[in-house]
Every structure is written in structure tokens, then in C-alpha cells.
Amino acid sequence: MASTNETVNKIVKILDGKKGRDIEVLNISELTTMTDYFIIVTGGSDTQVKALCDNVEEELEKEGLTPVNKEGYKTAQWILLAYDEVVVHIFLGETREFYGLERVWKDGIRVDVSDLLV
Template structure:
């Protein structure tokens, strides 16, 4: 099993391969009991958000990392992928701005990509 930071960085890299914008990895270990890392990224359309999600799922599955839960895929406005120690959020721009997770979790340090 790969460690949480490596999973988060692999997810960020997969998102980047599908041209996701504004990819951010937050270290949640000292600010939340929910998860160790958040990965947040933006896709410009339903199709792009779904492509980013599929790429992340494919890359992490190849590493033997099981997906625990996926929500929001059909509408693809905000897709949440729960890998336990890593939670991935893929947004369309309006939803990302509205929910503003980076501001909500402003105390979480950013991991450099």
C-alpha cells in the first residue's frame, strides 16, 4: 500500500494529464479527522470533469488503491472520490468558486506539486 501523500500526488498527476486546472493538494492531517489529504482540481466541462475522474481512478487502481466511494459523477459539477486517507474533489469552475474548499480549509498547508 502506498502512503497517503504518494496517493494524493499520483491523483494530482493524473488530473494534470487530463488538463485539469488549478490543482491543489492540501495536507489535512493537523486540521481534520476526515482524511489526510485533499486533492482539488477544476475541469471546464462535464466531459472534462468525467475524463479527469476516470484518469485518476485508472491510475490509482493500477497501483492497487481501492476507491471507497464516488459521488456526483453523472452530473459532474462536483465529483468526490473517497480513497480513505485521500479525498479528491474535481469541480467545474462555478462550483469550485462557490464551495471554496481552499478558503474553508485555509489552515491546511499546501503540498508542492
């Protein structure tokens, strides 16, 4: 089973490989007990939002990881995939702007995504 950091790295690479935009990783482990990391990404259309979700699920399933919760797939405005210590938020651009998770969780520690894509 992969460590939390390995899971975060893998998800970021999957999202980047499928042309997810504006990938943000927030370490919120000091702010809440519900999870350690939020990964936030934007898709350019509802089709891409679903494709990003599908790819994350498929690739992590190969590692034996399945989401404990999945919400929003049908409307594809904001899909949430929860993997215990990592929660992936896949947004359409307007929806991401509206909810502003980065503002809500501004006290989280931003992880430099460029370090993860090496």
C-alpha cells in the same frame, strides 16, 4: 500498497496529465480525522470533469486502490473520490468558486504542486 504521499503524487500527475486546472493539495491531517489530504482540481466541462475522475480511478485501480466513496459523477459539477487518507474534489469552475473549499479549509497546509510534478 503505495504510501499516502505516493498516492497524492500519482493523483496530481494524473490530473495534470489530463489537463486539470488549478490543482491544489491541502494537508488537513491536523484539522480533521476524516482524511489527511484534499486534492482540488477544476475541469473545463462536465465531460472533462468525468474524464479526470475516470482517469484517476483507472490509474489507481492498477495500484490496487479503489475509492471507498464516489459522489457526484452523474451531474459532474463536483465529483468527490475518497481514498481513505486522500479525497479528490473534481469541480467545474463555477461550482469550485461557489463552494470555495480552499477558503473553508484555509488552515490546511498547502503543498507546492510544482514540487510534485518534477
